[in-house]
Amino acid sequence: MARRSAAQTKPNPIGGQGEGLETGISVIVLGTPISPAMAYEYAFVHLKYTIPLAGVLTLILRPLLTRVDLYKTLFLIVVAFFATLPWDSYLIQRGIWTYPPDAIIGPRLFGIPAEELFFFIVQTYITTLLYILFNKPILHSQYLTNRQDSTPKARWIRTIGQLLLSVAILTGAILVGKGGRGTYLGLILIWAGPFILLTWSFSGHFMLKLPFACIAIPICAPTLYLWIVDELALGRGTWAIESGTKLGWCLWGDLEVEEAAFFLATNALIVFGLVGFDRGMAVVDTFPELVPGSLSPALLVKAVITNPAKYNMKRVRGIREAVSTLKRKSRSFYLASAVFPGRVRIDLVLLYSFCRVADDLVDDSRTETEALVWIQRLIGYLDRVYDTAGEKSPSEADVVNYIEKNFPTNAQSALEFLPTRLLPSGPLYELMEGFRMDLAFLHAEFPIKDEACIQTYAQRVASTVGELCLWLVFHHSAVRLPEHEESSLVQAAITMGHALQYVNIARDIQVDADMGRVYLPTDWLKEEGLTPQDLLSNPRQPKAEILRQKLLDLAFKKYEASRPVMNLLPNEIRGPLIVAVESYMEIGRVLREKSGVPSKTKKGRATVPRSRRLWVAWKTLSTS
Template sequence: MTPVFGRIPAATPISLAMAYEYAFVHLAYTIPLAGVLTVILWPLLTRLDLYKTSALILIAFFATLPWDSYLIRHGVWTYPPDAILGPRLFGIPAEELFFFIIQTYITTLLYILLNKPILHAQFLTNHDEISSQVRRIRSLGQLLLSLAILAGAILVAQGGKGTYLGLILIWAGPFTLLTWTLSGYFLLRLPFTCIAMPIFLPTIYLWVVDELSLGRGTWAIESGTKLGWCLWGDLELEEAVFFLATNALIVFGLVAFDRGMAVLDIFPEMFPGGPGNMSLARLVKAILTDPGNYDMKWIRGIREAVITLKRKSRSFYLASAVFPGRLRIDLVLLYSFCRVADDLVDDSPSGAKALEWIQKLTEYLDRAYGTTGKQSYPSADVTRYVEKNFPIVTRSALELLPTELLPKKPLSDLLEGFKMDLGFTHAEFPIEDEACLQTYAQRVASTVGELCLWLVFHHTSKRLPAEEELRLMQAAITMGHALQYINIARDIQVDAEMGRVYLPTNWLSEEGLKPQDILKSPNLSKVEVLRQRLLDLAFREYDKSRPTMNLLPDEIRGPLIVAVESYMEIGRVLREKSGVPSKTKKGRATVPKPRRLWVAWKNLLVS
């Protein structure tokens, strides 16, 4: 374990104060940092995060215990009685045992925080996708780690000043080599900062803590087992290597864990026990599964869905980070389908072509759900139809839509909403009154809310009573109205540039306006009056449906509330600024990022 705390101190009188020196390090440096990270991350932690953290702490504790005990019993370092409180386990002071736990906890929380937005399933790969450069990097890592282990063995065999460094290398090296071998390709595909920062930030912090402690003369390493080289000041080389090695070990272990969970999430049918059954045996089996058995069609489809959402629905992609495993994947696939279908229609060069895409999407749904009229279609036929009729970049969004978990009607209604979008011409505006507005919102937004709930009901571990599910479904429909009204209020200018006016025509008449007036001047002062009226309607719908969301299962309630509140915050910004947003992007109001983070954290905390 940490050489910081395995010292013979400089000659000082034994005192009660000195007996608390090691404990003081925890009170002053490790516990406060752990506390800050806990407060920041607590609302975001899922059951899986807690399971992962607990597992890593137990592994780190019991892997370090015999090594640390060996060092003490063989006199590599000692703990003077005037620096510790006294209780020991296998010769290891209680403060040292606590360090096994607190360092792992800090590094794990930082890793979880930085990786929370990442959908790890997209980074799985098989051998066919791996470039020669990546293969060389992995092989080089294996070679360097093997040489480090060999060097450690030589140093220990020689004894003397290289003993401590050698013991670090032969203890940490095999664990690191194992995790690198199992998950190196996966690790190399992850964003660099998501790996580097959880390793180097805690390492540098502990280097500084160690340097401060040594500078005060609180402890000193046994001179007979160290090389005597300092990284800077009083920071010994061995200490620097130790902190770097242990934090790398923790992060590599977390990467292996996430890789295993990603495999379980995408391919639950490969592992007995069911998708909701979390066990160490299933996780280990997933980690050891040959990548050649991966269905890369699924993985590539998830990658394409993530790219689509990052480009078109980044807010939803980030909000999805707090949903558990397979539910998040299915939600991403659902939203990807909705975005792709919407883009096919909206980006069409003509109304006729847009209607053609709607017809093809309708035919796709008929085939995907097993019937067109009286004829049944197997899944192979669905694939052939998609390949024949849709662009390559859209195919995975259609083929991977989890139709087996979703009813057909909301998807068909969504297409009807797209048809309403096509009803806009310079002479015709289909949103005649508030009833038309609600119909439109129900088709393009409430349907998505219904579909999301179907996925939630399927993936949650506890099934709700039928009456509560029905209430939640109605609340999803009403909340869909609210969210779409917010969307319309935000995008009046953008929609006008597309020749569309979603403000009810009878509302416009009350203000002495026509839809054509909005097309010419979407920023008229009277438009602002109508924007606020629409926002009032949105918040009335929100107020009717929001309390019902408290019926949602515990593990889903917070994430869904965050998704809703993040969007409603756009409406609050529009209200506060009387329609003049704090920031705009292509004419659309946006919520400042710090405020979005605060909304998410606050609602997760109280949910």
């Protein structure tokens, strides 16, 4: 988008207002001696203020950008460029904006200087990257809504917004019709207002559901930055506004109210457009049956105008509950999921939510009988989803009915929306056997007798999940791998599952002891002169730390054996999966560095500071 300085033109004693006269090697412009280099004044503004900022944002975001992010950025730049071009040209031709010839390089398109055309692009690029940065952690599907799902307050706010925007457009038309000092402000309102009204009308409810900072910061931060740039660097006559078309009111210094409104309006246009894009993509990813097809402008338009009454809000609420579960129970995975493409991210979140909910049903049981009941109900659920051949049962109504009769309300969506049609049944049944192993602790028994037992346990409760994640990746990837490479990756996922579970056990020695559980192999304890009861009574003793480090050594050995195989993954998914692994392995690195006394703990568990997890994700994506 473009922007204009509020600089006042001053009488030039040599050549008249705004005109220059070359004398030797100097030029007089706006009453100020300027060297010929000042013909590059507007270009220098880009070199000093816009391009460096765009470069910094590119450096930060480059590893995080997906194919959809790049498509979105290009799409918004094209729309912004061609939406601004005729409006900008009109203002120049009407003489509302003028450019001293000594401040620009020279080439023009429809009267618009090349530097101004570049500003259409660079402002959109900067604001878009900032928006992507703040929205990257957000799974937009959870914010889809319709009239039945929205609150009366939200509907009232949307209606009030529509009325205010309509009034602003009407005010702009009146100001332009009257001409004179309100012309420039009126033109801003009648140009930006309809675009903002359109996006607000289609995506207002969605926008109101989004976290406030995800919209406010991408609008306000670049607006404030451009206000400062305008005041500090561009009030030198780089361009001028015809004095008879502006109100003459300044926000501060030389920054006139029209300029402030222009920057705010253009950034709002960009962000509202991005929100509309993300709403369209959320519909495409969440309800592929409503808008089938490959990504294109036509598909996005169709998704945006699809009647929200057709949304399956039960699925949306299921996604919301899954996200809430992961935020509470698996922060590392939730952070890592942010870099996965839309549809695979949704399915991975739903898978992890099922695993967490199923684990909690068993772990939170007060007796062995209650725990066995939950395991049998979970197996009954799987039996109804799959037949003996592992195919999905055609009777989904039967599955839903079984879930509603046998599981608490807060667990039902995790089962109902598990993407079983994309998953083999074997790992899910094996996960149930892992839950059974935990029941031995209710008898004061310790089933992890040796290293083979701990590997079996890790295989059942972690490798199964890793394998299921991989099948989702295979399904959603546009690249079909050879069968032998898929087999190698499945085996690597199993081995990596061992590594991740060993890290989990090493982290939770104290937490598990509080629950009466010891997952360290009994023969390892015996080598240190300990029994499981000794560890239960004092899980923070020095010998426990020795065993923790031994288990971490085994974990990293498994990690190093399987990590290179992950390079076989398709490009679009390799980085995100490695981030998921590295985010968890970083817990092991913290435990190694702090010798079991991490700098930050939560309920007895070692945690990795958020800044460090973000750094690990960025570094991993940069190198993979």
